Structures are given as C-alpha cells and as structure tokens.
Amino acid sequence: MPYNEDRAAWFEGQGLWQHIPETDWRDWIWQLKNRITTVAQLEQLMTLTADEKAGCAHASHKLALAITPYFFNLIDRDDPDCPIRKQVIPRSGEMVISEGEMLDSLGEDAHSPVAGLVHRYPDRVLFLVTDRCAAYCRYCTRSRLVSNAQDYNFHPEYEQGLRYIEAHPEIRDVLLSGGDPLLLSDRKLEHLLARLRAIKHVEFIRIGSRIPVFLPQRITPELAEIFRKYGPIWMSIHVNHPKEATAELKAACERLSFAGVPLGNQSVLLKGVNDDADVMKALVHRLLRMRVRPYYLYQMDLITGGAHFKVDVRKGIEIIQALRGHTTGYAVPQYVIDAPGGGGKVPINPDYIETINEDEIVLKNYEGQTFRYPLRAKPLPAGETGADLGGAVQAVRVTGA
C-alpha cells in the first residue's frame, strides 16, 4: 500500500509508558536506563514472531539488543512488517551468512593508522569515539566493534587519534562517529571539540549520530550550546522512514538548527522499510520541514547477515528517478555504494545522458523527453541572424561582426 503522507499524522506513539512521569520520559538518562535489552523484556511488551525470537536468541553474540522506550513506542506491535520494528528487533536472517559478506566490509581496519581512526580520503578522517549507541540498528555496518557483542574490545583512545590529526596537516575535515558520539557526556564532548578546534588545519567538524532519532531527549539546550560555542559543527542524522519523523525529532532538530548546526540525513536503503518511492518521498519531504537536507542514500554494505535487508540497486536507482525533477532538488539525496574493501563512496545515478560526442550531448529529462545541447560554438552562416536572438543580443552581434 502506498504510504500516504497527507493522511499520516505526526506519529505520537502508543503511550505504552503512560504511567511514567513526564519529567522522567523527557530525561535522556531515564530513557537510557530503561532501554529494552533482553528478549524477556521485549516479550512483556509485545508478541514476537518465531523469526524474531530466533534472531533475539543470537543477538548477544552478534550485536546487542537495545531499544529506547521512546523509539519502541513508534513500533506498531500489531504489524509484523512494521518498518520501525524491522530496524531494531533482530530476525533470524542476521545469522545467515551469504557469499561476499564481510565482518569489515569497508576495509576500515586496514585504513586505520591508529585505533579508532579511519583515514581513507586524502583530506578527511573518520574518528570513532565510542563503540556504544542509544539503540542498535540491525543492519549496522560496524557491528564487528559496536556494542562489543563480538569481543572486538574496541577502546577508543582519543589522545592517539587527536595526536594523529595534529601531526597530519592535510586533514581539514574530521567526522566524529562510532558508535554514537552523542552518547558521550557533555564534558567529554566539549573537551573533544575544544581539542579539535585548537588544531589550526581542521576547518570542518561534523558528527554522525542517530541519537536525535533514538533519543531526542539527549539534545538538551546545554548540548546545543556546546555546538554553538565550538561551531560551525555540522551533523548527519539517520532517519529511514517517515514514521521516525516525530514531533520530538522535529523539536530536537530545531534545538540543533537554532544553535547553528546545519543538518543532513543519511538513510540506508532497506528491504521492507524504505524500498518504495512513495515512502522515500514522504520521508524527504518531512526532513525538509525539519530543516534537514537529505545527504546520502546508502546501498547497504556487504555486512554479515544482511541479506534479508538487501534491495536491488536498480530499485534504488528507480527511487532516485522518482524523486529527481518530480520534487524539490534539495529533497533528493545522493545514492551511493560504499565500495567493498575500502574504495570509498561511489555515486550511483540514473542515466540522463543518451549520447555524447564531439558535437553534442543528448539528454533525457525527468519526464523522459529528449533534449540536445551543442558542445561546440559554430559561427552562424553569413547573412543569418539566428532565430532565437533577442534584439539587444542581435545588436551586439551585428556591431561586433
């Protein structure tokens, strides 16, 4: 059924935790302490499918189970196909390893000069500052180290990372990620940002975080003030489905925006979640209304146990085609494949070029119509004025000739 944006109200949850005082509910520490982390807790709140039960049984060896009460409230417990549910409740598919899947599909460990730092592109680094998240996405690209269910024993060493960045003047862009950097205390975050700001060659600092989506309560005025103080700090949030675009997320995005944080969104194309042009269109429209610019749409990485989420790349291209030209240009993310083994992000685009040669490029527009654009300036034949020339332009041409 197509997702109808007009009919869908801002999703307010089902009030499972109605007996909780408002002050607790709005307290991010309360949300963290009361996360659902065991299958027994989950079964008290909902009926799991056999497939989910099997998935949960293995979660502690793969990627921990954790869901904040706030995010759990967005699940439609009567719908086994709920797109929110699929993102955070393990299924048996997680234990099925398919050909070509890898623990470290992006070759990050090989591009890691010091623990916790990935230096793949010449001018920027990915700085993994924690291995913990507020809740765990079942398609996590970094599940080898995140949540430590696989005994990877990742111990973020900020000092080592900071020293590497200090010693490499070519690094002008630092991306804080993890795990989720916003799980660090205000004090630690402020310390990190202050240290990075003190490095002269670091001109661009950004944070990748799903906390606004899992735990919008964490975006306190105090945290926003830290970003204002050390700004400009850019942020990429991670929203996959319009149901995640709640009033709480909107309020958190406003606190960030008003503190001067430009917001982008990264989605992962996921089977049964957002592999549908109508769903994606509703999502990007809602994002724009929250001052969030869709940045990347990722083809899922070749993570182990990810096949049940996998969408055909041709479907992804079709979704981009359904957006480009049909809606606001700002709403269209760049679809990318992060090349397996560590090639970096490669843009995947619908093909709008029919032919190109020395003389012209033949284009196809969003409606499938064909247009020609000449590549060479050819002089007009003597005596001809050119059909489309306006008077003023013609005058210049005549006097100039």
Ligand SMILES: *Cc1c(COP(=O)(O)O)cnc(C)c1O
């Ligand atoms: C995604 C990524 C970046 C940032 O890439 P942009 O295209 O600049 O957003 C940097 N380093 C690594 C290792 C990455 O995976």
